Amino acid sequence: MITLTGNSLTLKQMKEVLFNEQNVCASEKSMEAAQKSREAVERIVSEKRVVYGINTGFGKFSDVLIDQEHVQDLQLNLIRSHACGVGEPFPEVVAKAMVLLRANALLKGYSGIRPVVIERLINLVNKNITPVIPQQGSLGASGDLAPLSHLALVLVGEGEVFYKGNRMDALTALQLEGLSPITLEAKEGLALINGTQAMTAMGVIGYLEAELLAYESELIASMTIEGLNGIIDAFAEEVQVARGYKQQIDTAARIRQYLSDSLLTTMQGELRVQDAYSLRCIPQVHGASWQALDYVKEKLEIEMNAATDNPLIFDDGEKVISGGNFHGQPIALAMDFMKIAVAELANISERRIERLINPQLNDLPPFLSPQPGLQSGAMIMQYVAASLVSENKTLAHPASVDSIPSSANQEDHVSMGTIASRHAYQIIQNVRRVLAIEMICAMQACEFRGVEKMSSHTKNFYEKGRQHVSSIKQDRIFSKDIEVLAEWLKTIEFSQFIKDLSLEKGTY
Structure with missing residues (x-):
């Protein structure tokens, strides 16, 4: 078992997980940091402070304020609209590496995401539920937005995955493993797709x-x-x-x-x-x-x-x-x-x-x-x-x-x-x-x-x-x-x- 901390992942450990079926878990201290960061986001929402990505639009829409009642819609709309990658999918091992790297980055405790979302990413790694992620469509700044959106779709029960040698709907694979889709809360959609994990995994x-x-x-x-x-x-x-x-x-x-x-x-x-x-x-x-x-x-x-x-x-x-x-x-x-x-x-x-x-x-x-x-x-x-x-x-x-x-x-x-x-x-x-x-x-x-x-x-x-x-x-x-x-x-x-x-x- 390899313990993810957000700070100590090595190439040798990546090789063990990706090629030798080694399982991973999150360190307790890192999960506490993630929870603390999440509580900060929830305070911002409750205090109605205007903060980019939490209660505003994205990119050129950063000046558009979003009502609190639409915060969940904002995150789901973000994932769906940005999941427009094209071309052949990344090799399964690369997509699995993306999931692992995204979980590790979120464990640093700077992203404001709930620990349950990180746990679900780790579930995907350990159960070999691998997102189908098209290779083309990322500019490599604002993160790998399109590829990581296809990854995030799986968490909400949408998109496709590779599972036990088959390509299937993500929801079906989640259900086969007894996992439920997650409803993304404030900032979580953005936290999942704003990163360099596609280029880094490849x-x-x-x-x-x-x-x-x-x-x-x-x-x-x-x-x-x-x-x-x-x-x-x-x-x-x-x-x-x-x-x-x-x-x-x-x-x-x-x-x-x-x-x-x-x-x-x-x-x-x-x-x-x-x-x-x-x-x-x-x-x-x-x-x-x-x-x-x-x-x-x-x-x-x-x-x-x-x-x-x-x-x-x-x-x-x-x-x-x-x-x-x-x-x-x-x-x-x-x-x-x-x-x-x-x-x-x-x-x-x-x-x-x-x-x-x-x-x-x-x-x-x-x-x-x-x-x-x-x-x-x-x-x-x-x-x-x-x-x-x-x-x-x-x-x-x-x-x-x-x-x-x-x-x-x-x-x-x-x-x-x-x-x-x-x-x-x-x-x-x-x-x-x-x-x-x-x-x-x-x-x-x-x-x-x-x-x-x-x-x-x-x-x-x-x-x-x-x-x-x-x-x-x-x-x-x-x-x-x-x-x-x-x-x-x-x-x-x-x-x-x-x-x-x-x-x-x-x-x-």
Whole structure:
């Protein structure tokens, strides 16, 4: 059981809840803070003080006073009118992450929402009732209004959910679990939808996959080094220390560990004096991507525990401040940074693929073909990798540099952070397929060199890979191989393999 406090949620805990079915609960102290904040809202309503979001309209309607008798209608109208997201729904795991993150943020005690609403959010997490939330429609400021409105609909018994493998009406799923819809009171609708949880949830899932991919890219690159009789000197510790970047030093150390007992690597001058940059500069390029991922992780863990709605309630309601914590710029920039960092892993991987298959760049059979000419071998797999890399270049264009005013220019600068997080996730899927292609080619190259000469680590990896993709004995439909291997690279089995290598860094 993971206890939510509003202040201490980590990526490791998110992984436990989202992928290992760990349940959550709210800390007693945080629930007391939420109750205290709620009492402040109720005093404001009873005293008929005019406070944005409690008894006023929203956005450009902030100057419109709402009668007390219509406060409940105001909240329900807000949720319904803002639930206008479009497109395919977020993956279920992302939507579940949104619910978890929203509950955690409300537990900080600045939002004025009743504890019963937080309890219901936790019910949704623990019972795997997952809102159907369209991916498109958020500007990433004033919060992720459209996506979070679809989440909030479920609490009032409207909208749709994924439940036990089926897509159904939310009310039906609630009833199956013995839960009743909630009637939203003053400020509660606004508190539920004014936040950055869509972009942050998408970012969390993206980061967890990207971190694993970064590890995988190093191990796959190590196998490529063996397939090309790469020069190990370039990974020497003193070379990395001379520059000083920790992530570069760590990347080179892992590759030295992977290749420590390999008979396929060479020394400087043995076969050639230098390798191409796509081999020689792995620590520098991959290390730079790790730097970016470390930045992303830091920002996500701050945002996961942030109060991002508006207004926020302080000093028992004496201060109710309309600020801008809903603005997604910190996560928008982090997601754009992650896009570029992960895309680079595919950029350099595709160049290694070219070196594995191009007979002008190695002494292997052309295109790793078992019968060059009669059979094309890996020729078109490189085309696919090049296509994915090119697509990533368009997706990596920063979303955060764009802004379109909304709400009659009241909201005149927005982050587009949710677009950035969605594009980052698309890039990650493309990168995984490029790495799968490199792995297929590297395994084939190592077969030509002699599997028995591989290092113990890469040979173990090779043997696991061969359980999913067989050796290329003749041309076949390689699309299936790429997808099967990419899916394997995404599995928990591989993260356990990473642990077996005694790596200390990261979530895995």
